[in-house]
Every structure is written in structure tokens, then in C-alpha cells.
Amino acid sequence: MLAYPVAIGTVAGIYALLTLGLNLQYGFTGLLNFGHVAFFAIGAYVSALFALAGYPAALGLAVGTVVAFCLAYPLGLLCLRLRADYLAIVTLSFSEIVRLVIVSEDWATQGTRGLAGIPRPFSGLGSGTAEVAYLLLVLGMVAVAALLTWRLAHSPFGRLIQAVRDEEDAVRSLGKDPAQVKVKVLMLGSGLAGLAGGLYAHYVTFISPEQFLPIITFYVWIAMIMGGSGTILGPLLGSGLLLLFLEGSRFLRDVAPFVSEVQMASVRLAVVGLALVLFMLYRPQGLVAARNRA
Amino acid sequence: MLALAPYLNLAISGAVQGLVIALAALAISLCFAIARFPNAAIGDMMTFGAYVGVGGQALAAGSIVGGGIAAVLATTLVSVLTYLLVFRRLASKPLVASLIASLGIAFLMRSMLTFILGFDQQTLRVPVSRAMNFSGVRILPIDLWLGGLALLVLAATFLLLFATPLGRRMRAVAADMQLAQASGIRSGRVMIALWAVVGALSAAGGIMVGIKTVVTPDLGWDLLLPAFAAAVLGGLGSPVGAVVAGIGLGIVQELASPWVGFTYKIALGFVALIVVLLVRPEGLFGRPELVR
Numbered sequence: 148m149l150a151y152p153v154a155i156g157t158v159a160g161i162y163a164l165l166t167l168g169l170n171l172q173y174g175f176t177g178l179l180n181f182g183h184v185a186f187f188a189i190g191a192y193v194s195a196l197f198a199l200a201g202y203p204a205a206l207g208l209a210v211g212t213v214v215a216f217c218l219a220y221p222l223g224l225l226c227l228r229l230r231a232d233y234l235a236i237v238t239l240s241f242s243e244i245v246r247l248v249i250v251s252e253d254w255a256t257q258g259t260r261g262l263a264g265i266p267r268p269f270s271g272l273g274s275g276t277a278e279v280a281y282l283l284l285v286l287g288m289v290a291v292a293a294l295l296t297w298r299l300a301h302s303p304f305g306r307l308i309q310a311v312r313d314e315e316d317a318v319r320s321l322g323k324d325p326a327q328v329k330v331k332v333l334m335l336g337s338g339l340a341g342l343a344g345g346l347y348a349h350y351v352t353f354i355s356p357e358q359f360l361p362i363i364t365f366y367v368w369i370a371m372i373m374g375g376s377g378t379i380l381g382p383l384l385g386s387g388l389l390l391l392f393l394e395g396s397r398f399l400r401d402v403a404p405f406v407s408e409v410q411m412a413s414v415r416l417a418v419v420g421l422a423l424v425l426f427m428l429y430r431p432q433g434l435v436a437a438r439n440r441a
Numbered sequence: 442m443l444a445l446a447p448y449l450n451l452a453i454s455g456a457v458q459g460l461v462i463a464l465a466a467l468a469i470s471l472c473f474a475i476a477r478f479p480n481a482a483i484g485d486m487m488t489f490g491a492y493v494g495v496g497g498q499a500l501a502a503g504s505i506v507g508g509g510i511a512a513v514l515a516t517t518l519v520s521v522l523t524y525l526l527v528f529r530r531l532a533s534k535p536l537v538a539s540l541i542a543s544l545g546i547a548f549l550m551r552s553m554l555t556f557i558l559g560f561d562q563q564t565l566r567v568p569v570s571r572a573m574n575f576s577g578v579r580i581l582p583i584d585l586w587l588g589g590l591a592l593l594v595l596a597a598t599f600l601l602l603f604a605t606p607l608g609r610r611m612r613a614v615a616a617d618m619q620l621a622q623a624s625g626i627r628s629g630r631v632m633i634a635l636w637a638v639v640g641a642l643s644a645a646g647g648i649m650v651g652i653k654t655v656v657t658p659d660l661g662w663d664l665l666l667p668a669f670a671a672a673v674l675g676g677l678g679s680p681v682g683a684v685v686a687g688i689g690l691g692i693v694q695e696l697a698s699p700w701v702g703f704t705y706k707i708a709l710g711f712v713a714l715i716v717v718l719l720v721r722p723e724g725l726f727g728r729p730e731l732v733r
Contacts, residue, residue: 179537229718232479232536233677236669237718240711243666251704365544372541410556417552423545424527427538 153278157350159390160285161343165363166370166382167292168339174376175300176332177312179231182222182238183367185245186215186337188359190344192249192256195265195354204268208345215341216334223330242361249356261355265348285346289383292339297379299335308332309377362416366393369419372426375433384435392418446577451695457584457653459691460591464646465661465668466675466683467598468639474615474678475635476528478539483643484665485547490516490644491651491660492554495563505567505652512644519550520640521633529632547662555658563656565648587649594645595684598638602680607634615678667694667707670714 165187172178190211197207222241226234249256256262269280299305310318311325318325348354366389374385396415399406406414426433465483472480494505494512501507523546531539572579602608613621614631622628643661650660671690675682690710698706 179540225715225719232540233673233718235540236479236666236673237715240666240670240714244708244711247704247708251702365548368541368544409559413552413556415552416548417556420545420548420550420552424542424549427534427542427545428527428530431534431538 150275150278153282155390155394157278157282157285159387160282160289161347161350162367162370162386162389163289163383164285164292164339164343164346165367166374166386167289167296167379168336168343169367170336170371170376170378170382171296171299171339172332172336174371174378174382175305175312176308176329177231178226178329178333179235180238180333180336181235181361181364181368182240182242182245183336183340184359184361184363185238185242186219186340187344187347187363188242188245188249188356189218190215190341191348191354191359192262192344193341194345195262195348196255198265198349199262204266204349208342208349211345211348212338212342215344216338219334219337220330222337223333226329226333227326239361239364242359242364246356246359249359256356259356261353261357262348263353265352265354267349267352281350285350288342288346292342293379293383300379304328312377365419365423369423369426372431372433373422375435378433378435381433381435385433448696449578451698452692453578453580453584455692455695456688457587457591457691458695459688460588460595461646461649461653461687462664462667462671462691463684463687464591464594464642464649465664466671466687467595467680468642468646469668469672470675470678470680470683471598471635471642472639473672474680475611475632476524476532476539478528478536478543479669479672479677480543480639481540481665482523482543482546482550483639483668484661484663485550486516486520486640486643487647487650487661487664488554488656488658489519489550489661490647491565491656492558492563493644494565494648494651495656498565503566505565508565509644509648512648513641516644516647517637517640520636520643524632524636528636551658551662560658563651565651565656567652583652587652591645591649594642598642599680601638607631611635667710670710673714674717 165183168186169180169183172180192211193214194204194207194211197210198204222238225237229237250258252258253260267277267281268284269277271277272280300309307318307323308328310323311328315325318328351358367386370385370389371382372385373388374383375381393415396411396418399411399414465487468483468486469480472478472483490512493515494508496508497511497515498505498508501511523543527542527546528539531542567583570582572581600608602611610621610626610631611634613624613626614628614635618628621631646664647661650656650664654660667690668687671687672683674690675684675686690713693713694706694709697709701709
């Protein structure tokens with residue numbers, strides 16, 4: 148009976164890492180990243196390939212995080228020159244390119260067949276305990292990420308990124324370079340997404356390109372917007388709510404048996420869509436409103 | 442001549458695809474010029490148009506013209522409704538709000554279609570005809586029809602924009618909303634007209650894709666990124682640029698496919714987009730950014 152909440156908690160934790168990363172980029176710095184799933188995928192594949200080559204999971208997770216962190220650099224250079232809305236389109240395109248590369252380069256990634264048999268850490272502890280241990284690992288990472296975000300937000304760098312979000316010209320007039328700031332933030336957020344990807348790969352033990360569609364990016368967006376962007380508590384709350392909804396809709400079928408499983412997928416997407424529209428219209432600041440924002 | 446034929450065939454098929462991209466890119470570009478945000482719902486508006494076309498064709502005793510008219514009317518209505526219900530109320534908020542809401546609308550429309558109709562492929566039936574063969578260069582009559590139709594729609598849109606009083610008002614609102622309002626232009630009406638045009642263009646694009654291939658729930662979403670790429674390549678807000686870039690993108694994608702393969706063909710549009718943005722951020726036909 149415990150297994151189910153543990154599973155939901157683990158996935159919610161992975162989403163929380165993704166959301167914290169995006170929140171750093173959009174919530175604190177105002178960067179419209181619509182390609183978050185790209186770094187999630189990069190982290191997942193790098194970490195899975197390391198694990199399948201026989202290296203310890205911790206090494207794979209670290210390398211996946213670092214690779215995602217570094218690959219955000221060229222994308223960051225690009226966004227120095229782009230306005231907010233162009234950046235959204237370019238990052239969305241980037242995430243599709245990454246997916247196409249994963250599909251095409253099957254000598255490394257097995258293409259659409261996916262990578263199977265990724266080892267799950269702690270399996271030596273026996274079933275039941277291993278899952279709980281993994282949940283604790285994920286939640287520990289979330290706690291560290293949340294703490295670091297909090298520290299960052301209240302540091303001079305944190306004030307600088309929020310100034311870039313609110314009034315870029317003013318930042319420039321004070322002799323700070325917004326471009327440098329944006330690149331750093333993009334890399335940090337992508338590193339978090341990479342870490343989330345590695346944890347995800349080791350948790351589900353099978354990954355394929357279909358798990359990294361743009362819809363994941365938008366799930367993360369809705370989690371951040373529901374919770375409240377530019378806060379710490381908001382993304383955590385939002386990813387919890389998102390998972391409750393995604394999972395809860397499974398039980399909805401007990402109440403409404405006339406809806407088929409395929410139709411449930413449509414209902415889920417419809418609710419995500421409707422939620423995006425309604426939040427934008429009636430509560431753009433999310434459930435947890437940032438105090439220092441107009 | 443003989444060695445050229447395969448490439449000419451690819452170029453022709455690319456041009457037809459390019460015209461579809463051009464229709465979508467024009468809708469995106471117009472929307473951006475006047476409503477000032479990249480509208481992600483346009484892809485799913487195309488899907489909606491294609492599905493209404495399928496339904497309309499069934500109702501109109503198999504007439505593709507009947508289906509097309511139904512599609513244009515219904516999509517125009519939906520497009521105007523999205524403006525009245527959502528985008529009008531977000532106009533004073535930051536661009537991000539409209540962009541995210543447009544994504545929401547895209548998901549909502551697609552999921553309603555798949556909830557009711559499922560994920561099965563539908564087809565828009567057109568008479569099958571043999572390709573005309575000019576010493577190896579094959580031209581399908583349907584491609585000619587589709588190309589002609591797309592050119593007609595594009596011509597009508599440009600006539601509306603550049604040769605009618607309504608078009609002049611639209612361009613005035615695009616150039617400076619407040620100045621236009623101060624000169625007595627009722628911007629509300631102009632916006633409704635704009636969203637109607639965006640809807641009609643999307644429906645035409647959706648119907649064309651539906652005729653050329655099959656109607657699936659992802660039809661429009663899959664076209665959205667190439668269309669965005671074309672709109673940005675042409676310079677967001679520049680109607681001529683969007684059309685030229687759309688057609689160009691279609692042809693280049695097809696011509697490149699023998700070398701880069703099917704999967705990377707799709708990536709090519711994105712790569713072109715990124716390169717152009719680096720070299721010329723305002724797009725091929727756009728003017729350098731003005732501070733507003």
C-alpha cells in the first residue's frame with residue numbers, strides 16, 4: 148500500500164527539481180525557456196549511458212548534470228541576442244532538435260527503441276526499502292536545490308537576476324551586463340533539469356525519445372505557474388499539485404467509467420490547457436504570490 | 442536535364458509544402474504585427490479547420506468545397522472567440538501572459554478534438570488523378586490545385602491588407618495602436634477583423650495539409666515550429682517575409698532530404714532559424730527593432 152505514494156512522491160520530486168530549474172530561469176530572471184525538456188533528456192540519456200556502461204549511478208548523475216549545465220552555454224550565447232518571445236521559439240526548437248538527434252543517432256541511443264535495463268540504485272536493499280531510499284534521495288536533492296535557490300535569491304546575484312527580470316535597461320545603466328547573468332542562470336536551471344533527468348532515468352529504468360516530448364516542458368510550466376513563479380514554495384507546491392492531478396485523473400475513471408483510457412489522456416491535456424488559460428486570466432501570480440513583485 | 446528531374450520533383454513537392462507553411466507563417470506574422478505576441482494556438486486552429494473540413498465534406502455529400510467553406514467559417518468563428526474571451530483581456534498584460542494562454546488554448550482545442558473523435562486518421566477525399574509527366578518531372582494535378590488555392594488565399598490576404606480601407610486601418614493599428622485610436626480608428630473592430638483573417642488563413646492551411654496527407658490530431662502542432670521558423674526568418678510582423686521564407690523553407694527542406702535524411706530534414710528549419718537569428722535577428726525582411 149505504501150508503494151503507490153512512494154512512487155508518486157518520487158516522480159513529484161523529479162518534477163519539483165525541473166520546476167525549480169525553470170523557476171530560476173523564468174520566475175527569477177524572466178527567461179522564457181520553452182525547451183526545458185531538452186536538458187531533462189540530456190541528463191537522462193547521459194546518465195543512463197554511463198550506468199549501462201557499468202559506471203556507478205552517482206558518477207552518471209553527476210556527469211549528466213554537468214553535461215546539461217555545459218550544453219546550456221551555447222544556447223545561452225544565442226539568447227543574449229534574442230528578445231523574450233524569440234527565445235521561447237528558439238528553445239522550443241532546440242528541444243525538438245535534441246529529440247530528433249536522440250531518435251536519429253541510434254548507435255548511441257538505440258533510437259526509438261529506447262534504452263532498457265538502466266540499473267536502479269539501492270536495489271540491494273530489497274524491494275520496498277529500495278524505493279523508499281530512492282524517494283529519500285530525490286527529496287534530499289529537492290531540499291538541497293530549494294535551499295540553494297533560496298540562498299541564491301537572497302544573495303547579491305539573486306537581486307541582480309531579479310533586476311534583469313524587472314528592468315533590464317536599469318541594470319545596464321548601472322554597468323552590469325544582463326547577458327552574462329542570463330547565460331549563468333540558463334546554465335544553472337538546465338543543470339537542475341539534467342539532474343532531474345538522471346534521477347528519472349534511474350527511477351523508470353527505461354527511457355525512449357517519446358518520454359521527452361515538448362508536453363513535459365509545458366507540464367513543468369503549469370506546475371510553476373500554478374504554484375507561483377519567482378517563489379521557492381510555489382514550484383514545490385505546484386509540482387505536487389500537478390502530480391496529484393496527473394495521477395488523480397486515473398481514479399477519475401472509477402467515478403466516470405464511460406470515459407475510456409485514451410479519452411482520459413485528452414481530458415488531462417484539456418485540464419492542463421484550461422488551467423493555463425484560467426491562471427493567466429485570473430491569477431497570473433499563482434497560488435503562492437511573490438511578496439516583492441507588483 | 443534528366444539528372445535534374447529528381448531535384449525538380451523534390452523542389453515542386455517542397456514548394457507545395459512551403460505554401461502551407463507560408464499560410465501558417467502569415468497567420469502567425471499578422472497576429473504578431475497587430476496583437477503583439479507569438480500565437481501558439483494557430484497550429485491547433487489548423488487542425489481544427491481540417492477536422493471541420495472532414496465533417497463538412499461528409500455533410501455536404503462529399504463536396505470538398507462544402508467542407509472547405511465549413512472549415513473556414515468555423516475556424517474564423519473560433520479564432521474571433523479566442524480573442525473576445527481570452528486575448529482581449531490579456532492585451533494590457535505582458536506578452537508572456539498571452540503566449541502561455543495561447544498554448545493553453547492549443548491544448549484545449551486539441552484535447553477536445555481527440556476526446557470526441559479519437560486519435561484515428563481521417564481523410565479529406567479528393568478525386569485521384571494521374572501525375573503529368575514532363576520527361577521525368579512529375580506534376581500532380583492536385584498539387585497544382587493546392588498551389589493555386591494557396592496563392593489565391595495569399596493574394597486575397599495581401600489585397601485585404603494593402604488595397605482596402607480595412608487593411609489600411611489594420612496596418613495603422615499594427616504601426617501604432619494609440620496613434621490609430623487617436624485618429625478615430627476603432628481598434629476593437631480592427632482586432633476582430635484581424636482574428637477573423639488569422640482563423641481563415643489557419644483553416645485554409647489545415648485543409649491543404651489534410652488534402653495533401655491525412656488529418657491527425659497533431660497535424661497543426663507539427664507544422665507550428667516550421668511556421669514559427671518561417672515567420673521569424675521572414676521577420677516577425679512582415680507578411681511578405683513570412684510568405685517568402687515559408688516557401689523557401691519548404692523547398693530547402695525537401696531538397697536537403699536526400700543528404701540529411703528524413704529526421705534531420707525537420708531539424709533543418711530550426712537550424713536555419715537559429716543561424717538567421719544570430720546573423721540577422723530582425724529576420725530577412727524585418728526592419729531593425731524600434732523601441733516602443
